[in-house]
Amino acid sequence: MNAVTTPLSPEELSLIDRYWRAANYLSVGQIYLMENPLLREPLKPEHIKPRLLGHWGTTPGLNFIYAHLNRVIKARDLDIIYMCGPGHGGPGMVANTYLEGTYSEIYPDISETTSGLQKLFKQFSFPGGIPSHAAPETPGSIHEGGELGYALVHAYGAAFDNPDLVVACVVGDGEAETGPLAASWHSNKFLNPTRDGAVLPILHLNGYKIANPTILGRSSDEDLRDLFSGYGYEPFFVEGHEPAAMHQAMADTFDRVFDRIRGIQRNARENASSDGMPRWPMIILRSPKGWTGPKEVDGKKVEGFWRAHQVPVANCRGDEGHRKILEDWMRSYDPDDLFDGDGRLKAELSALAPQGERRMGANPHANGGLLRKELLVPSIHDYAVEIGERGSKQVQSTEILGHYLRDTLKLNDASQNFRIFGPDETESNRLGSVFEATDRVWMEEIEDYDVHLARDGRVMEVLSEHLCQGWLEGYLLTGRHGLFSCYEAFIHIVDSMFNQHAKWLKVSRELEWRKPISSLNYLLTSHVWRQDHNGFSHQDPGFVDLVANKRADVVRIYLPPDANTLLWVGDHCLRTYDRVNVIVAGKQPESQWLSMDEAIAHCKAGAGIWDWASYEDNTIAPDVVMACAGDVPTMETLAAVMLLHEAIPDLKIRTVNVVDLLALQDPAQHPHGLDHQAFDQIFTTDRPVIFAYHGYPYLIHRLTYRRTNHDNIHVRGFIEEGTTTTPFDMTVLNELDRYHLALEAIDRVPGLAEKVPDVINALKAKLIKHHDYVRRYGEDMPEISDWRWKR
Template sequence: MADNVILRGQELDLTDRYWRAANYLSVGQIYLMDNPLLREPLKPEHIKPRLLGHWGTTPGLNFIYAHLNRIIKHRHVDVLYVCGPGHGGPGMVANTYLEGTYSEIYPEVSEDIAGMRKLFKQFSFPGGIPSHAAPETPGSIHEGGELGYALVHAFGAAFDNPGLVVACVVGDGEAETGPLAAAWHSNKFLNPERDGAVLPILHLNGYKIANPTILSRTRDGDLESLFWGYGYQPIFVEGHEPAEMHRKMAEALDEAFDLIEAFQTDARSKPEYRDVPRWPMIILRSPKGWTGPKEVDGKKVEGFWRAHQVPVANCRRDDSHRKILEDWMRSYEPEDLFDGDGRLKAELRALAPQGDKRMGAVPYGNGGRLRTELILPKLSEHAVEVGERGSLQVQSTEVLGRYLRDVLKLNAGGSNFRIFGPDETESNRLGSVFEETNRVWLQKIEEYDVHLARDGRVMEVLSEHLCQGWLEGYLLTGRHGFFSCYEAFIHIVDSMFNQHAKWLKVSRELAWRKPISSLNYLLTSHVWRQDHNGFSHQDPGFVDLVANKKADIVRIYLPPDANTLLWVGDHCLRTFNRVNVIIAGKQPESQYLSMEEAIRHCEAGLGVWEWASFEDDTVSPDVVMACAGDVPTMETLAAVMLLHEAIPALKIRTVNVVDLLALQDPDRHPHGLDNQTFDEIFTTDRPVIFAYHGYPSLIHRLTYRRTNHENIHVRGFVEEGTTTTPFDMTVINQLDRYHLALEAIERVPGLAAKVPDVTEKLKDKLAEHTAFITESGEDMAEITGWRWRRV
């Protein structure tokens, strides 16, 4: 026992020195551009002209990293470090540099004085690296620039990774966000038999940017009750004196990993195991800006919000500030940490794990290294036999549900595909997947419950934040997934989409970051079929946000029927490093294209539907009737029928768009149709009446550089909504067949004057519709019974 105590004491002394090395490198990154080992007194020219970065949370993150290294070495486990406080970026870079991972990936940042100089200068510096734990940081799957998502990412990473422990540091500022508060419930979905483990480490250092944090001012007893209620076993580590804190942290981590191992061993060895483990978590209380300056200019810094960013701000111009910085950095005793060449001393290098056990090198932090392709069903096995165009009514998402069922079946052994959604899988007509799997549910299951099981592959919880975050963590660690959601409420994760798209954009520029599977959205229960829910559920604007992103990252698909939806779904599951947005309704709708036609149409992105056009091949059409989206397609086809019946001589071309970004200039998007083909389809001088699923302005944004843009007239959702009939939703937004036909008559030069009777009849039909639904509460039979026919 005495020998073990001595060994632990020696080991923790070394751990303390390793921690000091990480702190030293962290401060150096924030402040220095030269003189990295202080071989001479600090001069103004050694200091960066702009001091950017954050110190306050960093020493605590370094402390945790050093102790996790010890655990990995002792227990030979795989640990992924998720850093919730994105402002701790200098610490994450420092630690991957100390363990050698950083220099392996970036050889120019070598493990010597010259490399340390580059390490310092590049941080938050033009041409260098960001201040957060960004994609450039080895081992990172989470930037933390926007707070709230660390814990949900950690659980997404742990699902189906039975050998992985995700150590997730949650900052006390981040703990005040709604997504993070909901994420604590993720433990109810973590199966100890087949999943890895998540060890939350709630880092309470007292302050946000300029205010105390709620949980840091909460008493230990209340904290214990709170997290016990969430289903965790809190282990407290509190203090500020390093030697005592090292001992406490070592004991806490040993206890936590013992509990994790015990839960997993029981679950994996006892067939009757049905418990929901009370997983451990650590609550670490340490001072903000720990080991930094106690005061600056007579004002409190350590343990206060002034330590948050740059504690000593005027080091270039103020000699006293520069003296504080130099004394601070020398307090870590760099000569005790680095040898004459600037390399970490051998006894400290030995503390870090080796190879892929290093947290900066663990494959889960570069999920493309682990990614395998999905086995996908043949489209022919799910194709809809269309027969006479428009006569067959099918729920297109139900067809996709059967396809996804078979994806689950074909990939059951690989455990690398899950479906995510906020309690809407059945509602969105994807219920066929429950023929193959169930919803994940570890808590009590009543005898009357349906489709609940511990080993389910469908993740449902009524939080879009959790669904999105779980999926992101799952994808970032090398797996595949699919997320279905009501269209109006996908806006809840606008910011999460933003952050993921930015991550992908940067990752694509890093050769060492291997491609990950695409994030695939199915947006259904959409704006045009929310008549029973009303205005609150009517918003198609998510695609406007998506279209703002870098062209090679995003795709937007609006399949008009089941076979096009099948092709799009299959295609999206084959892609990587993308965000794919699919918009398709769940209500019965007409079917137009055979599987062979759907494949050709989708591969082209858009095209002329000759079977729905009435034109002379020798001359240009009088009008182009274009559409994108299932309901706009139906209304356009109905308008074409009305026009042809009323004005047989009118030459009409019908164009359908399934890949929305094919409309964009090819210089702006890789799917953009070349200008010659675009002009051949849309003409260079004829009116184009474009019926679009969403807000009309997006079509103008995408086509403004096209030759005929001034003749493109778009109708779509114009923020008119209510609880009304399906057809009336199109009428109040002037996207219906009558308004589309009227628009065509108005835009074709001279036509309106020739056919005033047609115009009058169309207006009469609108009045008749309004009177009918006001009296009956339902749409007219000629609307509900409409089917395409070529007259």
């Protein structure tokens, strides 16, 4: 422990220790009790929950930090939110927000009375109650504790563009072993003290995870100091187990740390010549796991060991000895010294908590929808592509969207509530025009030959999808807007982060007090069909399958086939809230199909017949429906339609494009689903449908299995075939190319194959010719690369 003064007077020390004891008492009560909350009678078996669920080991340390942050907030009038990294620290977060009064304000049934305490205890990890971790139901939380690794990156996301906010982020030593958390320490290289808030990382080392020591917990102070100094931090150590000494040490350390933070920000904001990355403070807190709990149970070490991790005393209902240990443990906090006769926290202790929105459970940054302002966006008509003859113009669709995003950045420059995130790929993904409005943020040294690096940039690039996702989540959850651009194959890296955020949205949408936040918007480009140069490792369209698993009111999936549809989709997604929007669009030059007015109508419908690309008699059903979703499948479908019409002029072909993928789903399953009558009008009730799809074919079957004509829907998509090859060969390897699509149509139209054997042979011959050509010349045949739609 650092040599410390004694900033707390004897009276202050007594009060803060009693407050901490109250939080610990409430935490233990939540894990164990369903009745007799203040132990006003001897503890009986029926007072104890039949199923004991919860995590004690990390909780007393979390409570200790919370109590001391309250002191700092009151003394300095600071705006602080608490990021609880240890996954199942829920008892502590609920206890502290109850003690400060926030919990009862939000949930009046959990009143500050003895009966309210009984309800508080019973609801925890109980059927019909609340989860054991810091979930959306927990006031003051913007961090889902169900998965470890993301607390620190969320904290930094919350601090960006929040100049008066301090995010106190507790990182558990088990969490510190995860890859995302290890990378998150580098977020300080992107935090600008002039315009951003501060993050105070508090590495809480209690030495153990579920059943093993932790790596950092066993590391020496010297090694930890070297490690975090190398990351660019100034580490402060607080360590011990004797409460009085620890309180004095923590108070002293917080005073010095917050002085450092204030000095860094003052220097940056008042000294125009200041430059470079400051050395922000952090705290390394060593305290025993299960601090203040039972020392031993059944002769086995508990406090200061992994046995304290979850429920230290397991059989309190059935074992009188265990029950006595629990009762002695809870009475050691002296509840009569903490709560009055009505069950309310005593006035002198209640006075320690901040007031109003300064309470960490009531801070509006932890309920970001309260602060959210609508994003200013330009008109998409200003960027409309004049398509000329259909398919004649070749445009990089994401480049057009980049112009729109550039001007969105400009429009929101004053409010500073919009950022673009991506793993070093903004330029690669053809969004480079945003650099006309801003630069990449960079707080490390900048060389004179560097390009688009600046301290005040609003594009955030780092080669970690985890950090991009986490920063964006923290940014959105505190009321701002953003876009995450990524290569399609590697967005899988954040699958579980998407899961957690989608779950958060699902629950928070059901809580009236949680106000809507801006949607999490993904732009997935450099996609599977244009990763021919990078090869098989870069070819995977499966992220949308994961997204489609989530609750229908949370997720949306868009596959715009050209620039004008991409503009509408991008604009629409940036305007939405409480959603996860996934946009898949190519960055390579591609044919343009729809005028802006047509694109708007098509996108609003979600799917529709392209009459201009169909050959049918509207008085009768077509012979075959050629459907498509995705830019490359759209091009190959239109090429197949041309081939079929030229070879079999009497064949009645309907061409259908789907831009909103979940429009295919039954409307009872998804709000965007086409009603059954509309679906049948588009796809017919009995005709073969050849569906060229961007991703894995089974998803289309999943989405349409309730539809009348499902048995006649035949899907071609990515079938896990790929290599380094030509763009067209990628489609051939997966049988999504125009020739396979045309052959499939002929095969599925009853009786047609027998009538046109010469057409079948010609199409197969084209496939052979293609195979030989690309392997001889290394590029696609001119008739493929130069193909244009014509009617």
